[in-house]
Amino acid sequence: MDRSTIVRWLLLPLWVVGLVFLAGCESTRPLYYWGDYESAVHGGLTRPGEFPPERVLDLLDQDLHRAESSGALLPPGFWAYRGMLLMESGDIDAAIGAFETEGSLYPESRAFMDFLISTVTTGTES
Amino acid sequence: MKSFHLVGSVLLILLAAAGCSTVAPRDMSLFFEHQPMSVLVLPPINHSSDVDASYDMLAMCTQPLCELGYYVYPVAVVDRVMKENGVTIPDEMHGLPLDKLGDVFGADAVLYMVIERYGSKYLVFASQVEVAVRASLVDVRTGQTLWDGSAHRVESGSSGLIEALVEQVLNQLTDQVHQVGRMAVAELFYSGPTGIPVGHRFPKTEP
Numbered sequence: 001m002d003r004s005t006i007v008r009w010l011l012l013p014l015w016v017v018g019l020v021f022l023a024g025c026e027s028t029r030p031l032y033y034w035g036d037y038e039s040a041v042h043g044g045l046t047r048p049g050e051f052p053p054e055r056v057l058d059l060l061d062q063d064l065h066r067a068e069s070s071g072a073l074l075p076p077g078f079w080a081y082r083g084m085l086l087m088e089s090g091d092i093d094a095a096i097g098a099f100e101t102e103g104s105l106y107p108e109s110r111a112f113m114d115f116l117i118s119t120v121t122t123g124t125e126s
Numbered sequence: 127m128k129s130f131h132l133v134g135s136v137l138l139i140l141l142a143a144a145g146c147s148t149v150a151p152r153d154m155s156l157f158f159e160h161q162p163m164s165v166l167v168l169p170p171i172n173h174s175s176d177v178d179a180s181y182d183m184l185a186m187c188t189q190p191l192c193e194l195g196y197y198v199y200p201v202a203v204v205d206r207v208m209k210e211n212g213v214t215i216p217d218e219m220h221g222l223p224l225d226k227l228g229d230v231f232g233a234d235a236v237l238y239m240v241i242e243r244y245g246s247k248y249l250v251f252a253s254q255v256e257v258a259v260r261a262s263l264v265d266v267r268t269g270q271t272l273w274d275g276s277a278h279r280v281e282s283g284s285s286g287l288i289e290a291l292v293e294q295v296l297n298q299l300t301d302q303v304h305q306v307g308r309m310a311v312a313e314l315f316y317s318g319p320t321g322i323p324v325g326h327r328f329p330k331t332e333p
Contacts, residue, residue: 031193031327041202042185046178075192077200084203108164108197111232116203 033072035063041081053088060085076106080113087120095120152319157272160265162234163326164197166227169205169216170239170259176303179244180216183259186308187237190315195328199231228266235272236264243278245303255302256280257310263322275320277313281306 040059043051060082067074083098096117103113167187172180184201191198207230213219220238227236243258260276281302315322 031195031329034189038185038189041188041200042182045181045185045202045205075188076197077188077192077203080200080203084200084206106197108232108234109199112199112230115230116207119207 031073032075033063033067033070034075035066036060037063037075037078037081044085053085057082057085057089074105076109077102079105080109080116083116092120154273154323156270157263157323160234160268160270160272161326162196162263162265162272164199164232164234165191165237165263166199166204166231166233166235166266167191167201167237168219168239169201170241171216171220172241172244174241174244176245179241182244182304182307183239183241183311186304186311187239187315190311191237191322192327194315194322195325197325197327199233204231224264224266224269233266235266238262238264244307254280254282255306257303257306259310259314261314273322275314275317275322277310277317279306279310279313281309 036059040051040056040063044053044056060078063074063078066072079098079102083095083102086092086098087095099113099116099120103110167184169184170180176182184205188198188201208214208219213222224236227233239259239261241257241259243256246255256279258276258278260274262274263272264270265272
């Protein structure tokens, strides 16, 4: 073994330290599966003509399948948004179900989900 | 060969150390005293000439804030509820009393954003994309400002390391102003000591 090979081996730990260090400050993998959610929300907000509820629901359904098959968590707001779209397309029961799912997945949303459910139910009674 | 390894590994450590280092952390005691768990992001007030700027930026904010560990209210649903109740423009939404927002949404904190610049500026030999935004996070119960920050990015055609990373991670919207908008949002929320601290859903110990 010549000297340069020895030096190279001696310096190997330095490389390892550097890489571990770098990995340590790198942000970890995402908490949620994002898929097309943001584009769907953006499209629905800025170009509602191009993104009617049915089309956005399709996008969200694809996310739902992909998240379920990979065991990933859907982000805060996903189910509530889905509920709003279901409500717009007239499926009130499914909308309430989606609001309930959001509320149980994310207890922080409970008050808002209860508010939405109450608007939906009073809306159908009148 | 020897010097390559030495210099390379030392540079790597320095780079990593620079990336991790915290520079003069500011006083965040008020933030930690109230430690919000849920954030209501209101549609930003738009001072730019791009009519889509407010909704663009509104849609961009959910992901980074959720990934920081906060519950973020679904922005499109919030917008709709506001409009159904006769509050139609961001200026009006920003003027709503905090106790009302607390009642309806149950939010711990409200994020108010103002877009100052959003769009392209064409110069003689090149174009520039500029996004400037400021934001403040206000405690719903006390009305105290828990955090505030601003970001200003001017980009030409060239792309550096951060830009490349952002483009790689977030490649959904190709429009240049969207990308610069995302950079501005990332800078606003994630920039170390001036960013927003992580929330309760952020993993405590890293695997």
